[in-house]
């Protein structure tokens with residue numbers, strides 16, 4: 001039996017201080033991924049620090065700069081169904097609701113969503129090596145069954161993908177992540193939070209030891225008129241994406257004023273190509289231009305034995321989702337997208 005302490009703190013500074021006393025402690029909010037990892041013996045904290053009741057982490061509120069703050073301990077479901085998220089950031093609402101199951105979304109926290117770990121099956125299997133679990137031990141996925149693995153940004157050391165849906169929308173919206181640690185507070189651009197595997201696949205993100213995500217800030221611009229989240233997976237619910245695409249457009253008639261396209265299920269972090277987004281600026285929103293943008297996004301994509309199909313799947317998903325973003329009403333239940 002693993003014995004551990006269960007600790008609470010009255011506020012964030014006190015919670016941070018507890019990590020100084022308990023270096024092998026873990027913060028827990030919803031616990032939906034942490035407890036899985038624990039059961040698979042991938043983590044073994046000596047203490048859990050409960051942050052689920054901290055008031056400053058539990059609010060959804062407007063910001064003076066016109067943006068909107070998501071408390072790190074707020075549940076995914078409460079975020080997705082909040083009226084401001086539904087009306088001003090519907091891309092985020094749709095992406096959250098594409099993830100996991102209703103029960104998990106009712107429990108999982110916003111901060112925890114960012115911190116979930118890969119679902120690479122070799123990572124969970126202690127009978128085989130895995131560079132993410134035991135650095136330097138090898139990566140059996142490269143020569144193994146790599147159907148769900150990365151086509152972009154992978155390294156010799158690791159080809160795992162990041163499984164979140166919510167984070168794909170947050171990448172497209174250019175959210176910021178606020179964190180607090182023993183050295184104080186800092187704010188990271190969303191693109192700087194998660195890491196590519198490189199030579200250090202054991203590191204999923206750029207949090208420092210003991211740092212706590214306190215909130216996620218959405219900028220004022222939420223692209224409420226032209227957006228779409230498309231998730232392609234093996235079954236219709238409760239499955240991770242083979243490929244997902246978050247598309248947000250600002251339109252002037254048929255012309256794209258601004259485009260954001262982020263991909264999930266293809267890399268160790270949500271994937272964006274600023275070059276492709278710049279290409280679309282000033283262009284007509286049509287299949288041909290989305291196809292050309294897809295070619296830019298997927299330049300350098302590498303397929304392995306079982307995941308090659310993802311390159312074409314991703315291209316088709318980018319085109320289809322671009323067209324769907326022109327008519328978000330077509331995504332309502334029962335409606336057909338006009339392609």
Ligand code: SF4
Pocket residue numbers: 118120121122123129130131132133138139140141142149157158159160201
């Ligand atoms: Fe481990 Fe990454 Fe290889 Fe999966 S892809 S076995 S997580 S090193």
